[in-house]
Amino acid sequence: MKKQLFIGAAALVAMAMTGCQKTGTIEGVVLDPFTGKAVEMPTVWMDSTIFGTQNPKYPYKGDLQQGKFKFEKVPVGSYLIKARRSKYILGQQKITTDEKNPNLSVTLYEYSDQIKPGLYKSGTTEGPEKIDNQWVVYSTSCNESVAGYRLTMPINTDAGKVPGKKADKKKKAAKGAAKVSNLPAPLAVDAALNVFFVNASSVTSPLVATTYPAVEGKVADHADCQGFGADEKTGLFVDKAKGTTLNVEYKAENLFQVTGNLPKGKQIIQLSQDGKTLQTYYFLVK
DSSP: OHHHHHHHHHHHHHHHHHHTOOEEEEEEEEEOTTTOOBOSSOEEEETTSSOBTTSTTOSOGGGGGGTEEEEEEEESSEEEEEEEOTTBOOEEEEEEOOSSOOOEEEEEEOOBTTOOSEEEESSOSSSOOEEOOTTGGGEEBOSTTOOEEESEEEOOTTTTOOOOHHHHHHHHHTTTOOOEEEOOOOEEEOSEEEEEEEOSSOOOSOEEEEEEEEEEEEGGGOTTOBOOOTTOOEEEEEOGGGOEEOEEEEEETTEEEEEEEOOSEEEEEEEEETTEEEEEEEEEEO
16 A cells, blocks of 8 residues: 555656746847848747747737747747748757756847848948859869869950951951950958858758968869860969868858958968868958
Protein backbone atom coordinates (compact mmCIF):
# COMPACT_ATOMS: atom_id res chain seq x y z
CA MET A 1 0.00 0.00 0.00
CA LYS A 2 2.79 2.39 0.94
CA LYS A 3 4.54 1.60 -2.34
CA GLN A 4 1.39 2.49 -4.28
CA LEU A 5 1.01 5.77 -2.38
CA PHE A 6 4.65 6.65 -3.12
CA ILE A 7 4.19 6.00 -6.86
CA GLY A 8 1.01 8.09 -6.90
CA ALA A 9 2.72 11.01 -5.12
CA ALA A 10 5.64 10.89 -7.56
CA ALA A 11 3.23 11.05 -10.49
CA LEU A 12 1.49 14.10 -9.00
CA VAL A 13 4.84 15.86 -8.51
CA ALA A 14 5.82 15.13 -12.12
CA MET A 15 2.50 16.52 -13.36
CA ALA A 16 2.93 19.63 -11.24
CA MET A 17 6.42 20.22 -12.57
CA THR A 18 5.23 19.85 -16.16
CA GLY A 19 2.44 22.33 -15.60
CA CYS A 20 4.82 24.89 -14.12
CA GLN A 21 7.11 25.28 -17.15
CA LYS A 22 8.56 28.77 -17.08
CA THR A 23 7.36 31.28 -19.67
CA GLY A 24 8.57 34.66 -20.87
CA THR A 25 7.98 37.50 -23.32
CA ILE A 26 9.37 37.65 -26.87
CA GLU A 27 9.18 41.16 -28.27
CA GLY A 28 10.92 43.20 -30.93
CA VAL A 29 10.74 45.22 -34.11
CA VAL A 30 10.91 44.58 -37.86
CA LEU A 31 13.28 46.91 -39.76
CA ASP A 32 14.31 47.61 -43.33
CA PRO A 33 18.07 46.79 -43.24
CA PHE A 34 18.93 49.35 -45.93
CA THR A 35 17.30 52.37 -44.25
CA GLY A 36 17.03 51.26 -40.63
CA LYS A 37 13.37 52.32 -40.67
CA ALA A 38 10.51 50.24 -39.27
CA VAL A 39 8.53 48.07 -41.69
CA GLU A 40 4.88 49.01 -41.16
CA MET A 41 2.27 46.33 -40.53
CA PRO A 42 4.45 43.19 -40.83
CA THR A 43 3.14 39.71 -40.13
CA VAL A 44 5.29 38.08 -37.44
CA TRP A 45 4.95 34.50 -36.21
CA MET A 46 6.83 31.70 -34.47
CA ASP A 47 6.89 28.45 -36.43
CA SER A 48 4.85 25.52 -35.08
CA THR A 49 3.30 27.58 -32.26
CA ILE A 50 0.12 29.53 -31.55
CA PHE A 51 2.07 32.80 -31.42
CA GLY A 52 1.50 35.12 -34.39
CA THR A 53 0.30 38.65 -35.12
CA GLN A 54 -2.24 37.21 -37.58
CA ASN A 55 -4.06 35.55 -34.68
CA PRO A 56 -7.49 37.24 -34.27
CA LYS A 57 -6.86 37.44 -30.50
CA TYR A 58 -3.43 39.09 -30.84
CA PRO A 59 -3.67 42.08 -28.43
CA TYR A 60 -1.01 44.47 -29.81
CA LYS A 61 -2.15 45.09 -33.39
CA GLY A 62 -1.81 48.87 -32.91
CA ASP A 63 1.98 48.57 -32.41
CA LEU A 64 2.39 46.88 -35.80
CA GLN A 65 2.15 50.32 -37.41
CA GLN A 66 5.65 50.97 -35.96
CA GLY A 67 6.83 47.47 -36.86
CA LYS A 68 6.67 46.32 -33.22
CA PHE A 69 5.44 42.95 -31.95
CA LYS A 70 5.08 41.15 -28.60
CA PHE A 71 4.29 37.56 -27.63
CA GLU A 72 3.62 36.83 -23.96
CA LYS A 73 3.65 33.61 -21.90
CA VAL A 74 5.96 31.88 -24.36
CA PRO A 75 7.37 28.62 -22.87
CA VAL A 76 11.16 28.65 -22.72
CA GLY A 77 12.85 26.81 -25.58
CA SER A 78 14.15 27.20 -29.12
CA TYR A 79 12.06 28.70 -31.91
CA LEU A 80 12.23 30.02 -35.46
CA ILE A 81 10.63 33.46 -35.60
CA LYS A 82 9.68 34.95 -39.00
CA ALA A 83 8.49 38.26 -40.44
CA ARG A 84 6.78 38.91 -43.74
CA ARG A 85 4.88 41.58 -45.62
CA SER A 86 3.43 41.73 -49.14
CA LYS A 87 6.15 42.50 -51.74
CA TYR A 88 8.89 42.02 -49.15
CA ILE A 89 11.50 39.27 -48.77
CA LEU A 90 11.15 36.97 -45.76
CA GLY A 91 13.10 37.73 -42.60
CA GLN A 92 13.75 35.05 -39.99
CA GLN A 93 15.91 34.27 -36.96
CA LYS A 94 16.49 31.33 -34.63
CA ILE A 95 16.00 32.22 -30.98
CA THR A 96 16.46 30.39 -27.66
CA THR A 97 15.26 31.20 -24.13
CA ASP A 98 15.88 29.33 -20.88
CA GLU A 99 14.91 29.32 -17.22
CA LYS A 100 17.39 32.08 -16.34
CA ASN A 101 16.58 34.21 -19.40
CA PRO A 102 12.95 33.62 -20.36
CA ASN A 103 12.51 37.04 -22.01
CA LEU A 104 14.08 38.14 -25.28
CA SER A 105 14.21 41.24 -27.49
CA VAL A 106 14.52 40.48 -31.21
CA THR A 107 15.24 42.57 -34.32
CA LEU A 108 14.05 41.08 -37.59
CA TYR A 109 14.86 42.40 -41.05
CA GLU A 110 12.97 42.25 -44.35
CA TYR A 111 13.39 44.18 -47.58
CA SER A 112 11.62 44.94 -50.86
CA ASP A 113 11.44 42.11 -53.39
CA GLN A 114 12.27 44.67 -56.12
CA ILE A 115 15.91 45.01 -55.00
CA LYS A 116 18.23 43.39 -57.52
CA PRO A 117 21.25 41.19 -56.68
CA GLY A 118 24.54 42.96 -56.00
CA LEU A 119 26.49 45.02 -53.48
CA TYR A 120 24.87 47.98 -51.68
CA LYS A 121 26.04 50.75 -49.40
CA SER A 122 24.85 50.73 -45.78
CA GLY A 123 23.53 53.63 -43.71
CA THR A 124 21.52 55.19 -46.55
CA THR A 125 18.28 56.56 -45.08
CA GLU A 126 16.65 57.24 -48.45
CA GLY A 127 16.87 53.69 -49.78
CA PRO A 128 19.19 51.08 -51.29
CA GLU A 129 22.20 52.53 -53.15
CA LYS A 130 23.83 49.94 -55.36
CA ILE A 131 27.59 49.76 -55.94
CA ASP A 132 27.84 49.17 -59.68
CA ASN A 133 30.23 46.42 -60.67
CA GLN A 134 31.73 48.14 -63.71
CA TRP A 135 34.50 45.52 -63.82
CA VAL A 136 32.26 42.49 -64.26
CA VAL A 137 32.74 42.29 -68.05
CA TYR A 138 36.49 42.11 -67.47
CA SER A 139 36.30 39.30 -64.90
CA THR A 140 37.55 35.82 -65.68
CA SER A 141 36.65 32.42 -64.23
CA CYS A 142 39.48 31.02 -62.08
CA ASN A 143 39.92 27.97 -59.86
CA GLU A 144 43.23 27.91 -58.00
CA SER A 145 43.98 31.59 -58.74
CA VAL A 146 40.67 32.61 -57.02
CA ALA A 147 39.95 35.60 -59.30
CA GLY A 148 41.28 37.50 -62.29
CA TYR A 149 40.49 40.47 -64.53
CA ARG A 150 41.35 41.31 -68.11
CA LEU A 151 43.25 44.60 -68.41
CA THR A 152 41.70 45.36 -71.81
CA MET A 153 38.59 44.37 -73.75
CA PRO A 154 38.22 44.60 -77.57
CA ILE A 155 35.43 46.90 -78.79
CA ASN A 156 33.26 45.79 -81.69
CA THR A 157 32.91 49.07 -83.62
CA ASP A 158 31.05 47.44 -86.52
CA ALA A 159 28.13 46.13 -84.43
CA GLY A 160 24.80 46.97 -86.05
CA LYS A 161 26.34 48.39 -89.25
CA VAL A 162 25.24 47.27 -92.71
CA PRO A 163 28.19 46.19 -94.91
CA GLY A 164 28.82 48.46 -97.87
CA LYS A 165 31.42 50.35 -99.81
CA LYS A 166 31.77 53.15 -97.27
CA ALA A 167 32.01 50.68 -94.42
CA ASP A 168 34.63 48.68 -96.31
CA LYS A 169 36.74 51.82 -96.88
CA LYS A 170 36.59 52.72 -93.17
CA LYS A 171 37.48 49.16 -92.24
CA LYS A 172 40.56 49.25 -94.45
CA ALA A 173 41.61 52.61 -93.01
CA ALA A 174 41.26 51.32 -89.44
CA LYS A 175 43.04 48.03 -90.12
CA GLY A 176 45.85 47.40 -87.65
CA ALA A 177 44.37 49.87 -85.14
CA ALA A 178 41.76 47.78 -83.27
CA LYS A 179 40.02 49.68 -80.48
CA VAL A 180 40.06 48.40 -76.92
CA SER A 181 38.48 49.39 -73.64
CA ASN A 182 40.76 49.48 -70.60
CA LEU A 183 39.82 48.01 -67.22
CA PRO A 184 38.12 50.87 -65.28
CA ALA A 185 39.97 52.29 -62.31
CA PRO A 186 39.13 50.66 -58.95
CA LEU A 187 36.42 52.27 -56.85
CA ALA A 188 37.89 54.29 -53.97
CA VAL A 189 36.53 53.14 -50.59
CA ASP A 190 37.34 53.62 -46.92
CA ALA A 191 39.24 50.94 -45.00
CA ALA A 192 36.23 50.29 -42.74
CA LEU A 193 33.96 48.27 -45.04
CA ASN A 194 30.24 48.03 -44.27
CA VAL A 195 28.07 46.86 -47.16
CA PHE A 196 25.10 44.63 -47.97
CA PHE A 197 25.20 41.81 -50.50
CA VAL A 198 22.01 40.55 -52.12
CA ASN A 199 22.56 37.08 -53.54
CA ALA A 200 20.89 36.05 -56.77
CA SER A 201 19.59 32.75 -55.41
CA SER A 202 18.72 31.11 -52.12
CA VAL A 203 21.70 30.36 -49.89
CA THR A 204 21.72 27.11 -47.92
CA SER A 205 25.39 27.24 -46.89
CA PRO A 206 27.47 30.11 -45.45
CA LEU A 207 28.56 33.03 -47.61
CA VAL A 208 32.30 33.75 -47.42
CA ALA A 209 33.84 37.18 -48.11
CA THR A 210 37.61 37.55 -48.55
CA THR A 211 39.71 40.49 -49.70
CA TYR A 212 43.06 40.05 -51.48
CA PRO A 213 45.72 42.48 -52.75
CA ALA A 214 45.31 42.98 -56.52
CA VAL A 215 48.55 42.38 -58.45
CA GLU A 216 49.38 42.43 -62.15
CA GLY A 217 50.82 39.18 -63.46
CA LYS A 218 51.40 36.96 -66.45
CA VAL A 219 48.37 35.19 -67.90
CA ALA A 220 50.64 32.22 -68.66
CA ASP A 221 51.18 31.75 -64.91
CA HIS A 222 47.41 31.43 -64.35
CA ALA A 223 46.32 28.74 -66.78
CA ASP A 224 43.36 27.95 -64.51
CA CYS A 225 41.76 31.32 -65.38
CA GLN A 226 39.45 31.15 -68.39
CA GLY A 227 38.32 34.24 -70.30
CA PHE A 228 41.50 35.95 -71.45
CA GLY A 229 42.02 36.75 -75.13
CA ALA A 230 44.61 34.77 -77.10
CA ASP A 231 46.88 37.84 -77.44
CA GLU A 232 46.74 38.96 -73.81
CA LYS A 233 50.01 38.60 -71.93
CA THR A 234 49.10 40.16 -68.57
CA GLY A 235 46.08 40.39 -66.30
CA LEU A 236 45.05 41.36 -62.79
CA PHE A 237 45.08 38.61 -60.15
CA VAL A 238 44.90 38.19 -56.38
CA ASP A 239 47.78 37.61 -54.00
CA LYS A 240 46.41 34.49 -52.29
CA ALA A 241 49.06 34.55 -49.58
CA LYS A 242 47.70 37.83 -48.20
CA GLY A 243 43.96 37.17 -48.04
CA THR A 244 41.88 38.72 -45.26
CA THR A 245 38.59 37.12 -44.22
CA LEU A 246 35.73 39.59 -43.71
CA ASN A 247 32.76 39.28 -41.35
CA VAL A 248 29.48 38.07 -42.89
CA GLU A 249 26.17 38.34 -41.01
CA TYR A 250 22.84 36.95 -42.21
CA LYS A 251 20.13 39.64 -42.25
CA ALA A 252 17.22 38.19 -44.22
CA GLU A 253 16.59 35.68 -46.99
CA ASN A 254 19.46 36.09 -49.54
CA LEU A 255 20.72 39.24 -47.77
CA PHE A 256 24.04 39.50 -45.92
CA GLN A 257 25.95 42.32 -44.25
CA VAL A 258 29.71 42.30 -44.96
CA THR A 259 32.02 44.22 -42.62
CA GLY A 260 35.72 44.40 -41.82
CA ASN A 261 38.90 46.42 -42.16
CA LEU A 262 40.48 46.38 -45.62
CA PRO A 263 44.25 46.65 -46.10
CA LYS A 264 45.35 49.77 -47.98
CA GLY A 265 45.94 49.71 -51.71
CA LYS A 266 44.22 47.91 -54.59
CA GLN A 267 42.04 45.04 -53.39
CA ILE A 268 39.87 42.38 -55.02
CA ILE A 269 36.97 41.25 -52.82
CA GLN A 270 35.67 37.76 -53.52
CA LEU A 271 32.23 36.63 -52.41
CA SER A 272 31.94 32.85 -52.54
CA GLN A 273 29.79 29.93 -51.46
CA ASP A 274 30.81 26.27 -51.30
CA GLY A 275 34.18 27.24 -52.77
CA LYS A 276 32.59 28.80 -55.87
CA THR A 277 32.91 32.50 -56.67
CA LEU A 278 29.60 34.37 -56.77
CA GLN A 279 31.00 37.83 -57.51
CA THR A 280 34.21 39.89 -57.28
CA TYR A 281 34.78 43.63 -56.79
CA TYR A 282 37.84 45.79 -57.52
CA PHE A 283 38.47 48.52 -54.91
CA LEU A 284 41.16 51.05 -54.03
CA VAL A 285 41.34 51.33 -50.24
CA LYS A 286 42.26 54.82 -49.04
